[in-house]
Amino acid sequence: MLSRRHAFSVLSAIALATGSLVMAAPAAELQKASLRLKWLPQAQFAGFYVAAAKGYYKAEGIDLTINPGGPNLLTENLVATGADTFGLSGGTDSVFAARDKGLPIVCIGVSHQITPFIFVTRKEGPVKTIQDFKGKTVTTWFTGANHVLNGMLAKEGIKPDELKIQPQQVSVTPFVDGSVDVVTATYYNEFYTIQSRMPKDSLKTFVAEDYGITFPRDTLIVAEATAKEKPELVKAFLRASLKGWKDAFSDPKGAVDTVMATAPTLDRAQQEFMLTEVKRLMTAGAAAKNGMFWIDADTVKTAHDFFLKYGVISKPLDLAAAYDASFIQSIPLADRLP
Amino acid sequence: MSRALVSPSLAAQRGILGAVLLVACWEGAARGLHLPAYVLPAVSDILAGLWSKRATLVDAAGYTLLEALVGYGLGCLIGIGLAVAIALVPALRAAILPLATAINSVPVVGYSPLILLWFGIGVSSKIVMVAMAVSFTILLSMLAGLDRVDRRAVDLMRSFGATPFGVLWRLRLPTALPLLLAGMRVSTVRSVIVAIVTEMLGAHGGLGWVIYQAVLQIDFVQVWAAIFVASAASLAFFGLIGFLERKILFWT
Amino acid sequence: MSSPSATSLGKSGVAAQRIAMPAPLRKLIRLLLGLAVAAVIWEGAVLLFGIRPYYLPRLSTILMAMAATPRAYVDGFLRTLAETLIGFASGGAFGVLMGVVFFRVRALREMIFPIFVVSQTIPVIAFGALVVLWFGNTLLAKAIIAFYLTFFPVTVNTLLGLETVDPKQVDLMRSFGASNRQLLLRLQLPTALPQIFVALRLAASLSLVGAIVGEWFGDTTGLGVLLLQAMFTENVVAIWAALLAAALLGTGFYAVVAAVERRLVFWSAEQ
Numbered sequence: 001m002l003s004r005r006h007a008f009s010v011l012s013a014i015a016l017a018t019g020s021l022v023m024a025a026p027a028a029e030l031q032k033a034s035l036r037l038k039w040l041p042q043a044q045f046a047g048f049y050v051a052a053a054k055g056y057y058k059a060e061g062i063d064l065t066i067n068p069g070g071p072n073l074l075t076e077n078l079v080a081t082g083a084d085t086f087g088l089s090g091g092t093d094s095v096f097a098a099r100d101k102g103l104p105i106v107c108i109g110v111s112h113q114i115t116p117f118i119f120v121t122r123k124e125g126p127v128k129t130i131q132d133f134k135g136k137t138v139t140t141w142f143t144g145a146n147h148v149l150n151g152m153l154a155k156e157g158i159k160p161d162e163l164k165i166q167p168q169q170v171s172v173t174p175f176v177d178g179s180v181d182v183v184t185a186t187y188y189n190e191f192y193t194i195q196s197r198m199p200k201d202s203l204k205t206f207v208a209e210d211y212g213i214t215f216p217r218d219t220l221i222v223a224e225a226t227a228k229e230k231p232e233l234v235k236a237f238l239r240a241s242l243k244g245w246k247d248a249f250s251d252p253k254g255a256v257d258t259v260m261a262t263a264p265t266l267d268r269a270q271q272e273f274m275l276t277e278v279k280r281l282m283t284a285g286a287a288a289k290n291g292m293f294w295i296d297a298d299t300v301k302t303a304h305d306f307f308l309k310y311g312v313i314s315k316p317l318d319l320a321a322a323y324d325a326s327f328i329q330s331i332p333l334a335d336r337l338p
Numbered sequence: 339m340s341r342a343l344v345s346p347s348l349a350a351q352r353g354i355l356g357a358v359l360l361v362a363c364w365e366g367a368a369r370g371l372h373l374p375a376y377v378l379p380a381v382s383d384i385l386a387g388l389w390s391k392r393a394t395l396v397d398a399a400g401y402t403l404l405e406a407l408v409g410y411g412l413g414c415l416i417g418i419g420l421a422v423a424i425a426l427v428p429a430l431r432a433a434i435l436p437l438a439t440a441i442n443s444v445p446v447v448g449y450s451p452l453i454l455l456w457f458g459i460g461v462s463s464k465i466v467m468v469a470m471a472v473s474f475t476i477l478l479s480m481l482a483g484l485d486r487v488d489r490r491a492v493d494l495m496r497s498f499g500a501t502p503f504g505v506l507w508r509l510r511l512p513t514a515l516p517l518l519l520a521g522m523r524v525s526t527v528r529s530v531i532v533a534i535v536t537e538m539l540g541a542h543g544g545l546g547w548v549i550y551q552a553v554l555q556i557d558f559v560q561v562w563a564a565i566f567v568a569s570a571a572s573l574a575f576f577g578l579i580g581f582l583e584r585k586i587l588f589w590t
Numbered sequence: 591m592s593s594p595s596a597t598s599l600g601k602s603g604v605a606a607q608r609i610a611m612p613a614p615l616r617k618l619i620r621l622l623l624g625l626a627v628a629a630v631i632w633e634g635a636v637l638l639f640g641i642r643p644y645y646l647p648r649l650s651t652i653l654m655a656m657a658a659t660p661r662a663y664v665d666g667f668l669r670t671l672a673e674t675l676i677g678f679a680s681g682g683a684f685g686v687l688m689g690v691v692f693f694r695v696r697a698l699r700e701m702i703f704p705i706f707v708v709s710q711t712i713p714v715i716a717f718g719a720l721v722v723l724w725f726g727n728t729l730l731a732k733a734i735i736a737f738y739l740t741f742f743p744v745t746v747n748t749l750l751g752l753e754t755v756d757p758k759q760v761d762l763m764r765s766f767g768a769s770n771r772q773l774l775l776r777l778q779l780p781t782a783l784p785q786i787f788v789a790l791r792l793a794a795s796l797s798l799v800g801a802i803v804g805e806w807f808g809d810t811t812g813l814g815v816l817l818l819q820a821m822f823t824e825n826v827v828a829i830w831a832a833l834l835a836a837a838l839l840g841t842g843f844y845a846v847v848a849a850v851e852r853r854l855v856f857w858s859a860e861q
């Protein structure tokens with residue numbers, strides 16, 4: 001009997017300890033904050049690293065830790081639970097999905113204004129138009145890029161089951177070897193790897209914008225509570241981040257140095273290419289006029305309607321609650337323009 | 339572990355009591371503290387989710403078990419084959435053992451990036467990973483079993499004109515069997531886990547893929563449901579090999 | 591994982607200790623020679639058979655890549671080592687403790703042991719995201735994963751070892767008025783020690799697995815991070831470099847545990 005009671009107390013102590021840890025996590029100190037990236041450290045996030053290295057966050061009164069992401073992490077989740085203060089998450093699609101599941105997060109800025117994904121095929125190959133995708137093997141990531149593909153197919157009246165869509169692996173080798181007809185790439189990463197293995201003029205690309213679709217990606221998010229209770233912290237974070245990005249664009253070599261101080265085994269040439277492409281994505285579209293991290297209400301609405309139509313989200317969402325442009329708009333335009 | 343003084347039914351009762359207490363604490367913590375699903379879903383929600391997604395989960399478990407079983411079979415064959423080769427040709431020991439030990443000094447999961455790049459994200463990369471993980475354990479336990487044989491018994495058989503193969507078949511293999519089977523039993527759970535870990539880094543299907551997708555879709559009830567199924571699949575595999583072990587050992 | 595081979599290593603080690611002083615030196619020289627031969631074979635095989643660097647790069651290429659950014663590998667090595675050590679120490683201590691508790695309190699063992707067994711069938715990587723959620727990207731989070739993989743084999747072997755104690759010896763010590771504590775420290779644990787160390791050697795490998803897998807959940811330093819980064823940039827040379835570093839860490843740690851075992855178990859056998 002004694003031992004049984006003992007066991008129960010041990011178990012409940014464990015349960016309590018776990019519970020209190022979860023409860024304690026959001027109670028961070030005012031000036032301490034963290035940014036969860038969507039992926040491993042690379043030049044895609046150069047501006048944040050530059051801002052941290054140059055002390056811009058400190059100057060705004062924030063002690064910021066930058067936490068890299070990984071293949072099995074979801075930024076929305078970590079921000080919603082308060083494990084991280086800020087997040088650079090997947091994109092408009094993942095923000096919608098998170099809101100749809102009731103995760104209390106708000107998007108405070110959009111980084112990549114245009115779709116970063118493209119679909120690459122051989123110029124001499126059998127695929128000349130999207131119609132030729134039918135019956136071919138197309139690989140894509142099921143982490144957002146699949147929505148872009150489905151959107152492009154839908155615009156052309158093609159059903160997804162008319163082609164072989166497979167999950168794309170970590171390597172572009174199957175495409176380079178010719179066992180895959182169409183491969184998904186980001187402008188800034190895989191497209192570089194493909195070009196390093198086969199000449200650029202032997203490739204043909206399909207771009208979502210040519211089919212009237214734009215899925216902005218790389219969204220900055222905070223928890224609803226943070227947006228409500230600490231608006232000054234959010235603004236200060238945005239101000240410092242903008243400064244970091246402006247510096248990164250004016251001194252790309254120095255910015256790559258900063259990133260590679262965190263991840264020294266990266267390939268410098270690839271990182272410099274990445275930063276150039278990221279700059280293009282971040283300053284395209286509405287950002288050219290309204291500055292970086294601009295939230296374009298029309299684009300967001302179009303993407304929302306598309307996701308609703310294709311069942312990515314289960315119900316119409318309150319866009320004003322999911323995307324709060326007030327923080328970025330409170331910063332003078334001159335500070336936002338690259 | 340075999341003190342048959344207390345009646346087994348009492349042990350079973352206590353085991354069930356422990357499980358019930360754990361589930362009660364879990365359910366109580368999740369419900370009582372109003373933990374959101376992305377922190378810790380309640381057991382009842384997980385079971386409900388498991389039931390509603392049972393078709394998907396059973397398919398995925400079948401996919402993963404197939405990878406695990408094929409890899410396991412291959413790994414056993416390779417491990418036993420190498421051990422027998424070493425037993426028959428002692429000169430091979432100096433060549434195989436250092437190489438095996440060197441490869442084995444890196445945890446098997448460490449190889450998954452390399453194996454995924456080489457073999458792609460299909461079934462073959464998982465089979466290779468499982469086979470790697472299993473073959474070392476089997477090789478080492480089989481060798482230990484083969485070496486356990488009494489030197490004098492070998493000499494005796496040789497003096498009666500038995501060939502090295504005869505000694506192996508009649509004497510060394512039967513002696514090695516218990517250790518080999520123990521190694522095979524330990525490897526079952528490992529093979530399922532290695533298959534799932536590799537699936538999570540890239541796959542076309544399977545429980546690891548379901549977990550990965552569920553994390554992305556913020557469906558944590560499904561993550562846990564898949565974990566439950568994975569655990570059940572491992573236990574079933576473990577039970578199957580344990581059953582075979584008892585049959586074979588009893589029979590010899 | 592490789593317990594049988596290590597047992598034979600252990601025996602030869604004891605024998606070597608008894609012969610003379612220069613034996614360790616001779617062993618070291620033999621080890622270095624072996625490594626040199628392996629390096630030459632590696633380099634030669636790649637050159638001779640024209641193996642594509644995509645599969646196996648030349649050893650010299652890998653070492654040069656490591657030398658180009660030594661800090662990344664040294665920092666990663668130390669970080670992973672720290673996680674491994676903490677996970678191993680806590681898992682080992684908890685494992686022995688639970689083994690003793692289960693040995694003493696049968697009811698508790700029957701209640702909790704099955705749960706422990708089931709816990710070992712759960713792929714830890716599925717937990718990774720939750721561990722990060724609960725404990726952040728701290729050293730602690732990785733150490734907990736290493737702990738989770740480590741404690742169970744130690745518990746099992748402690749329990750098995752304790753059960754091999756001869757009841758007659760227990761009765762004898764009791765008749766001399768030995769307390770429970772004295773019984774445990776003087777008789778039961780020393781008897782169980784060889785079994786415990788078999789599990790600890792296994793735990794040495796498992797704690798490294800835990801540390802590496804734990805690092806796949808968003809971190810900046812560690813051998814697991816280097817592996818993942820290399821995989822996603824398709825940098826095979828960097829994967830091999832990280833694997834070499836992991837091999838060094840794995841064998842080194844294993845050797846230390848085995849050496850401690852030789853000392854302790856040897857000493858306890860003399861008693």
